[in-house]
Amino acid sequence: QVQLVESGGGSVQAGGPLRLSCVGSGDLDSIRWMGWFRQAPGKEREGVATIRIGDGNSVYTDSVKGRFTISQGNAKNTVFLQMNSLKSEDTAMYYCAARGPVGTRSPLESYDYDYWGQGTQVTVSS
Numbered sequence: 001q002v003q004l005v006e007s008g009g010g011s012v013q014a015g016g017p018l019r020l021s022c023v024g025s026g027d028l029d030s031i032r033w034m035g036w037f038r039q040a041p042g043k044e045r046e047g048v049a050t051i052r053i054g055d056g057n058s059v060y061t062d063s064v065k066g067r068f069t070i071s072q073g074n075a076k077n078t079v080f081l082q083m084n085s086l087k088s089e090d091t092a093m094y095y096c097a098a099r100g101p102v103g104t105r106s107p108l109e110s111y112d113y114d115y116w117g118q119g120t121q122v123t124v125s126s
Contacts, residue, residue, distance in 0.1 A: 002026040002115040004096045009120030012086055018122060020081040022096030024115075032101035034079040035059075036070065037110055038092035038122075047108030048094070049081060059107050063089075086124045093119040 008020040022034065035050030049070040051058045058070050069082045079096065096117040103112035 002028060002031060002098055004098060004115055004117035006094065006096045006117045006120040009094060009122045011123040011125065014086060014088055014124055014126045016086055016124075017082070017084045018086065019083065020094055020096075020120060020122075022079045022081075022117060024077040024079075024096075024098060028077055028098075030100045031098045031115075033103075033107050033113075034072070034096065034098045035107060035113070036079075036081045037095045037097055037113075038090075039095070040089075040092040043092075045095070045110055047106075047110065050107040051079060052107070061108060083122070086122075088124050088126045090122060091124045092122060094122050095119045 003025045006022050012018050033050050033052055036048040037045050038048050039045040049060045051070045053076055067085045071080050097113040098115040099113040105111045
């Protein structure tokens with residue numbers, strides 16, 4: 001089993017930054033991708049950014065490219081999401097998720113992710 005704990009959410013004005021952190025614990029040997037997903041009220045959950053543990057290969061959804069950066073910590077059980085130039089449409093609950101190396105879909109799709117954190121709220125006011 002893998003446990004994921006997010007932190008760093010909060011309220012910020014449009015144009016400002018926030019940094020989210022996700023710390024994993026448990027049986028992490030099987031984990032190859034860790035990522036961030038978000039869900040706004042009334043909308044489906046969407047993949048924001050994911051990173052392959054080890055080589056750092058990352059994937060972003062188009063709406064955050066150039067504004068968000070996903071990175072892994074030195075211990076590789078920690079993943080960060082640096083969010084700059086935040087917009088009101090970035091308001092959502094943000095979830096950290098983890099999956100193994102084998103997947104049937106894009107790393108940005110939630111289908112193959114087995115482990116999820118409880119989420120951290122990000123609210124951007126205009």
